[in-house]
Amino acid sequence: MSEARPGFQREAKKHLGQHFLHEKGVINKIVQAVDPKPGDRLVEIGPGQGAITFPLLDRHGALTVIEFDRDLIAPLTEAAQAHGRLTIVHRDVLQVDFTALAKDVEGTDGQIRLVGNLPYNLSSPILFHALEHAGAIRDMHFMLQKEVVDRMAAEPGSKVYGRLSVMLQAYCRVVPLFKVPPGAFRPPPKVDSAVVRMVPRAPGEMGVQDPVRFTHVVRAAFGQRRKTLRNALQGVADTAMIEAAGLRPDARAEQIDVAGFVRLANLPTP
Structure with missing residues (x-):
């Protein structure tokens, strides 16, 4: 599948860092990794043209998405009608209060599960923003530049072990899942991507006092x-x-x- 979905513009917006996922095998692996269960509160960051959105809706029936590009709101709304109940938050994700969102989204345990193909130019700010609301998040499944995932999961002594590694691992268990080649996207990025799972640690497990x-x-x-x-x-x-x-x-x-x-x-x- 390489063409844009009906109702969506074909071209990605470079200034928004858009790369639309289209490879069905990768999409299926992401949905399987998330493995939504009844009562889960799923929130997707940057649904784009719905590559992950609609399979998750088919599987789960309800989904909240955060999308900044106003040109995607109408086609997402229309296309979602055949898949399930879609709630769209039209905002910059860095301005979204995940803790407040967790209280608003229907579910059972008061926590949200984040999913997203994150824009490369905003991946670190989004990760740190999520950390600020770790208590309201059960887990996160993100697709990022592979180099970033390597840094996230790096161990002491590694050349890529740094501030990002320490900050994320202090608050979350970081588990790289699988690599995604450039050809899985339209347009293809110039780098490999990877999917990572992050599970926030319980407050007592973190040990960070201040x-x-x-x-x-x-x-x-x-x-x-x-x-x-x-x-x-x-x-x-x-x-x-x-x-x-x-x-x-x-x-x-x-x-x-x-x-x-x-x-x-x-x-x-x-």
Whole structure:
């Protein structure tokens, strides 16, 4: 299937980072990975031309989508009538309060399940925005640039282990699922994509006592990757604090696991 759906414009909008998924095999794998159950509150970010939307509606019967492109609202509304009950939130996803949305969407457990083929130019801001509402989210299944997924799931010592890895893994279990080739999209992007599952951790499992402090420590540590913790964290944590967290002051940020950053950030500041 390579043509646009009836009622939809053929061309994607480059300034919105649109790449429309069309490969049925990939779509089926995503729906199987989500595996919606009765009572689930499904929310899709950026439905585009409905490649994932309509199969999810066929499977689940009800879906809320967040779409910024006003030209997609009418064709999505019309096409959805043959598949199920579609609720469209016409807003920038970064302005959507997921916690409030979880209270508004019908369901049983008060949490939403996020799904989406995220625009590459907004993927990190959307991920961090979701983290701010992790308590209202049961899980997330996102398609992103493969390079980003590699960074999300990277372990200490990896060349791509960094701030994104630590911040996401502190709050979520990150599980890469499968790679998606450029040809699965129209127009094809210049990079491989991948689908990842993120499951927010329970508050007691995270261990982060002060999210603002934790963010500050991680950002400073990775701000200049070649510096040791002693130098990178000047003004944020002194040598005594670094050692009190069980870390070596001469280590670099990419050598420290998530638990180490949590211990350091939880220490009382002088």
